[in-house]
Amino acid sequence: MSETQGPENYGKVALIGLGLIASSIFWAMKRAGMDSHVTGYARSAETRETAKRLGLCHEIVDSAEEAVKDADLVILAVPVGAMGPIAEAIAPHLKPGCTVSDVGSVKKEVIEAVRPHLPEGVNFVPTHPMAGTEHSGPGAGFASLYDNRWCLIVPDGASEEATARVEAFWQALGAKTEQMEVEHHDLVCAVVSHVPHLIAYTMVGVADDLRRVSDQEVIKFSAAGFRDFTRIAASDPTMWRDVFMTNKQATLEILGRFTEELFALQRAIRTGDGQLLFDYFTRTREIRRGILQAGQDTDAPDFGRVKVEK
Amino acid sequence: MSETQGPENYGKVALIGLGLIASSIFWAMKRAGMDSHVTGYARSAETRETAKRLGLCHEIVDSAEEAVKDADLVILAVPVGAMGPIAEAIAPHLKPGCTVSDVGSVKKEVIEAVRPHLPEGVNFVPTHPMAGTEHSGPGAGFASLYDNRWCLIVPDGASEEATARVEAFWQALGAKTEQMEVEHHDLVCAVVSHVPHLIAYTMVGVADDLRRVSDQEVIKFSAAGFRDFTRIAASDPTMWRDVFMTNKQATLEILGRFTEELFALQRAIRTGDGQLLFDYFTRTREIRRGILQAGQDTDAPDFGRVKVEK
Numbered sequence: 001m002s003e004t005q006g007p008e009n010y011g012k013v014a015l016i017g018l019g020l021i022a023s024s025i026f027w028a029m030k031r032a033g034m035d036s037h038v039t040g041y042a043r044s045a046e047t048r049e050t051a052k053r054l055g056l057c058h059e060i061v062d063s064a065e066e067a068v069k070d071a072d073l074v075i076l077a078v079p080v081g082a083m084g085p086i087a088e089a090i091a092p093h094l095k096p097g098c099t100v101s102d103v104g105s106v107k108k109e110v111i112e113a114v115r116p117h118l119p120e121g122v123n124f125v126p127t128h129p130m131a132g133t134e135h136s137g138p139g140a141g142f143a144s145l146y147d148n149r150w151c152l153i154v155p156d157g158a159s160e161e162a163t164a165r166v167e168a169f170w171q172a173l174g175a176k177t178e179q180m181e182v183e184h185h186d187l188v189c190a191v192v193s194h195v196p197h198l199i200a201y202t203m204v205g206v207a208d209d210l211r212r213v214s215d216q217e218v219i220k221f222s223a224a225g226f227r228d229f230t231r232i233a234a235s236d237p238t239m240w241r242d243v244f245m246t247n248k249q250a251t252l253e254i255l256g257r258f259t260e261e262l263f264a265l266q267r268a269i270r271t272g273d274g275q276l277l278f279d280y281f282t283r284t285r286e287i288r289r290g291i292l293q294a295g296q297d298t299d300a301p302d303f304g305r306v307k308v309e310k
Numbered sequence: 311m312s313e314t315q316g317p318e319n320y321g322k323v324a325l326i327g328l329g330l331i332a333s334s335i336f337w338a339m340k341r342a343g344m345d346s347h348v349t350g351y352a353r354s355a356e357t358r359e360t361a362k363r364l365g366l367c368h369e370i371v372d373s374a375e376e377a378v379k380d381a382d383l384v385i386l387a388v389p390v391g392a393m394g395p396i397a398e399a400i401a402p403h404l405k406p407g408c409t410v411s412d413v414g415s416v417k418k419e420v421i422e423a424v425r426p427h428l429p430e431g432v433n434f435v436p437t438h439p440m441a442g443t444e445h446s447g448p449g450a451g452f453a454s455l456y457d458n459r460w461c462l463i464v465p466d467g468a469s470e471e472a473t474a475r476v477e478a479f480w481q482a483l484g485a486k487t488e489q490m491e492v493e494h495h496d497l498v499c500a501v502v503s504h505v506p507h508l509i510a511y512t513m514v515g516v517a518d519d520l521r522r523v524s525d526q527e528v529i530k531f532s533a534a535g536f537r538d539f540t541r542i543a544a545s546d547p548t549m550w551r552d553v554f555m556t557n558k559q560a561t562l563e564i565l566g567r568f569t570e571e572l573f574a575l576q577r578a579i580r581t582g583d584g585q586l587l588f589d590y591f592t593r594t595r596e597i598r599r600g601i602l603q604a605g606q607d608t609d610a611p612d613f614g615r616v617k618v619e620k
């Protein structure tokens with residue numbers, strides 16, 4: 001079997017949604033030398049035009065139904081809230097025995113929304129590539145987005161063979177894969193991603209609101225810590241609205257823990273309990289050490305940011 | 311006047327405290343070709359030994375009193391809570407007419423703690439270089455830490471000449487300077503730095519606490535947003551305890567606003583008000599745009615992080 005005929009190679013792949021995640025999939029497939037024929041569809045004519053101009057996909061078509069025709073692998077790469085309606089629309093047009101996958105950041109509600117529409121014999125293999133930037137749209141993707149990042153696979157009754165092929169596909173794109181149970185997935189993501197995003201959005205909103213501190217000052221002095229919040233809080237509003245609307249339970253649970261802890265620290269500040277703060281701040285250092293040891297970040301000053309010259 | 315005899319050049323400079331901030335001052339002075347004689351003191355013999363080994367300062371002495379003898383510029387670079395006692399100790403040994411400065415992250419309480427001890431005729435010029443990393447100690451400093459960063463000057467009755475010299479000094483180290491009124495300083499810093507740090511510490515604490523999500527998973531999947539919080543939350547516990555103990559009022563005020571906003575978003579999640587979330591997330595994008603336009607960050611994927619190979 002030549003490299004381009006491995007299990008990760010599907011004859012025809014359909015990308016539904018042509019934003020950051022889908023366009024990065026296409027560029028990474030190209031880099032990997034896969035010879036699949038890739039069809040793409042996005043909701044707006046504007047995005048479809050941009051995709052054509054960028055050379056994204058081998059063919060851009062005007063409906064999701066048309067895109068999935070004859071496809072061996074269909075990847076739903078639209079906001080989480082749009083997955084159900086799309087699945088319903090494409091279901092009658094799916095090739096028997098094909099594999100349907102999605103890349104949504106939330107898994108339980110997506111599975112519940114997609115699964116009932118899929119015909120018997122179609123394999124559904126939900127995934128979640130843990131990679132992204134704050135940019136979105138067809139022009140945002142790049143081939144190395146998934147390199148060394150985790151792509152979580154949340155099995156939902158697909159055949160072992162179908163699941164293994166999707167895993168091989170993501171590995172060919174550069175990712176490391178791991179299977180995770182659906183509810184655990186949504187909880188882990190609430191902790192490492194969803195609640196941190198909500199908090200960052202909130203902090204940026206507070207700064208923006210504060211009339212006594214001008215936006216100008218917030219921007220000028222942002223390197224003191226705030227800047228990293230603004231990066232996170234620049235992510236796509238539609239995507240994040242959908243994440244919070246669909247991962248409600250885990251988000252609210254982690255938020256509850258967060259405010260409980262925050263109130264304890266706030267109380268220590270008010271009462272002058274320096275020891276409590278010191279102990280808390282000492283404990284949190286350990287996690288950072290673990291992340292550096294695991295090679296998940298750089299220790300370079302200023303995050304190894306490319307130097308910004310004025 | 312040759313470059314090394316400009317107003318930024320002091321004949322003798324004393325650095326009290328030899329951590330990230332002081333060591334970076336020394337290396338930046340060296341890079342700028344200043345010919346001041348620099349004396350250093352730190353509390354522990356261990357830090358003093360390390361400083362000697364690293365070639366930090368021209369002379370390391372065993373007491374703050376000795377360090378400030380004959381100094382034209384004395385810079386207090388110890389945690390905020392240690393400023394008052396140090397000022398009291400050195401006061402009788404200060405050269406008449408010299409300039410005392412500090413680099414504390416909080417200004418109101420530091421000024422109140424230091425000012426009463428200083429003799430008539432000594433100029434006190436409080437400063438706050440808005441630059442740092444999560445590392446601390448004598449080995450953490452580097453010459454370019456202040457390049458293009460802001461150093462805020464909070465005038466407290468020093469002569470115009472003394473203030474201008476301190477500004478020139480910081481500019482020679484690479485910083486941009488700006489004067490700011492003391493209460494406004496503490497509020498701005500609460501917004502752009504102190505509360506973001508507290509929130510990051512809290513989020514990392516929550517993740518660490520959560521038994522159902524292992525530390526291992528938190529570390530593995532940290533790149534999804536959480537990682538940037540751990541970076542902030544790895545900062546020195548003593549420094550940050552002191553910041554919150556001394557900038558209590560502004561911190562509690564901003565924290566109050568933060569929880570108020572967070573509850574509004576939490577409520578929107580609970581009640582399914584997607585429009586509120588969408589509008590909120592759209593608004594916060596603007597601030598990010600301002601930061602990029604102001605050259606305060608890079609737009610590169612993954613913050614322009616140096617690629618971490620496994």
Ligand SMILES: NC(=O)c1ccc[n+]([C@@H]2O[C@H](COP(=O)([O-])OP(=O)(O)OC[C@H]3O[C@@H](n4cnc5c(N)ncnc54)[C@H](OP(=O)(O)O)[C@@H]3O)[C@@H](O)[C@H]2O)c1
Nearest residue numbers: 017018019020021043044047078080082104105132136137
């Ligand atoms: N960005 C991340 O960090 C990240 C990471 C992991 C997973 N994900 C998940 O990946 C998925 C896509 O995210 P993305 O970052 O690629 O988003 P994106 O860049 O905003 O692109 C979204 C794409 O979906 C299309 N779309 C939106 N609503 C649609 C609808 N109702 N019907 C049909 N098409 C629709 C958009 O078309 P138009 O351009 O025509 O509107 C666009 O092509 C989301 O489920 C997200 O949760 C994102």
Ligand SMILES: NC(=O)c1ccc[n+]([C@@H]2O[C@H](COP(=O)([O-])OP(=O)(O)OC[C@H]3O[C@@H](n4cnc5c(N)ncnc54)[C@H](OP(=O)(O)O)[C@@H]3O)[C@@H](O)[C@H]2O)c1
Nearest residue numbers: 327328329330331353354357388390392414415442446447
């Ligand atoms: N790091 C930042 O991001 C940052 C940014 C702007 C301003 N600042 C401010 O700069 C100051 C110094 O911070 P840093 O980051 O340089 O801290 P650091 O790296 O932890 O160094 C602190 C230095 O102060 C000495 N010290 C501590 N307690 C002392 C005491 N009671 N008496 C005498 N010396 C004492 C320490 O000596 P030993 O090593 O012997 O304990 C050490 O040399 C703080 O006021 C901080 O608020 C920090």
